[in-house]
Amino acid sequence: MDNYNLLxxxxxxxxxxxxxxxxxxxxxxxxxxxxxxxxKKQESYDERPDKEKKKSTAKIANKIxxxxxxxxxxxxxxxxxxxxxxxKYGQKAVKNNNFPRSxxxxxxxxxxxxxxxxxxxMDEEIVVTTYEGVHTHPVVKCTDNxxxxxxxxxxxxx
DNA sequence: CGATTTTGACCTGCGC
DNA sequence: GCGCAGGTCAAAATCG
Numbered sequence: 275m276d277n278y279n280l281l282x283x284x285x286x287x288x289x290x291x292x293x294x295x296x297x298x299x300x301x302x303x304x305x306x307x308x309x310x311x312x313x314k315k316q317e318s319y320d321e322r323p324d325k326e327k328k329k330s331t332a333k334i335a336n337k338i339x340x341x342x343x344x345x346x347x348x349x350x351x352x353x354x355x356x357x358x359x360x361x362k363y364g365q366k367a368v369k370n371n372n373f374p375r376s377x378x379x380x381x382x383x384x385x386x387x388x389x390x391x392x393x394x395x396m397d398e399e400i401v402v403t404t405y406e407g408v409h410t411h412p413v414v415k416c417t418d419n420x421x422x423x424x425x426x427x428x429x430x431x432x
Numbered sequence: 433c434g435a436t437t438t439t440g441a442c443c444t445g446c447g448c
Numbered sequence: 449g450c451g452c453a454g455g456t457c458a459a460a461a462t463c464g
Contacts, residue, residue, distance in 0.1 A: 362437055364456055377455070381436085390455090 343405040357413040358382075360389065368392065385411050 360378035367374045373393040380387040387407040394400040 361435085363458095365437095365439075366454065366456095369453065375454090 345403040345405070347401050347403065348399050358387070358409065373398065380409065382409075382411050385409055 359381040361381045362376055363379050364377035365374050366377075371392065371394070375390055375392045378389045378391065380389075385407075387405065387409050389403060389405045392402045392404070394402065
């Protein structure tokens, strides 16, 4: 129970009804690599006067692992509005993917929740959104439950 | 004019 | 030790 990943895939193409499959898997090598939980080095930022000087990676308090949730949806758009404000801080191309992966971070004072949006190369309609961390602040929108979010997915994908 | 995106550089872990 | 792959930073550009 070190890490728990929630894979939520909404496949509305096959069945007429909105059948959401919610399953909990330990580790999915295809989308999630939880083998090495690299702790973020944003804990203590050194001044870093020069580029040559490598920041002292204080890997203290490296025991707590942040939960990660992977939402795999079928949608045309990458960004799924979950009610939070996200600031994109990076974008990298994945090896086996022709589509880049976007890195977002919650724009809050003390909320450092990260999320990354990846699109499968085989099926460009599949978008994997991986959330990392938990929000410690109220949402700016009314997100009662996932049903609301999933509803938006339906709207977007249709 | 402030907040956010873009984009290249940089860092770090891992495998060879 | 070096190169690759993934993740992050930060300055410039862009948007509202």
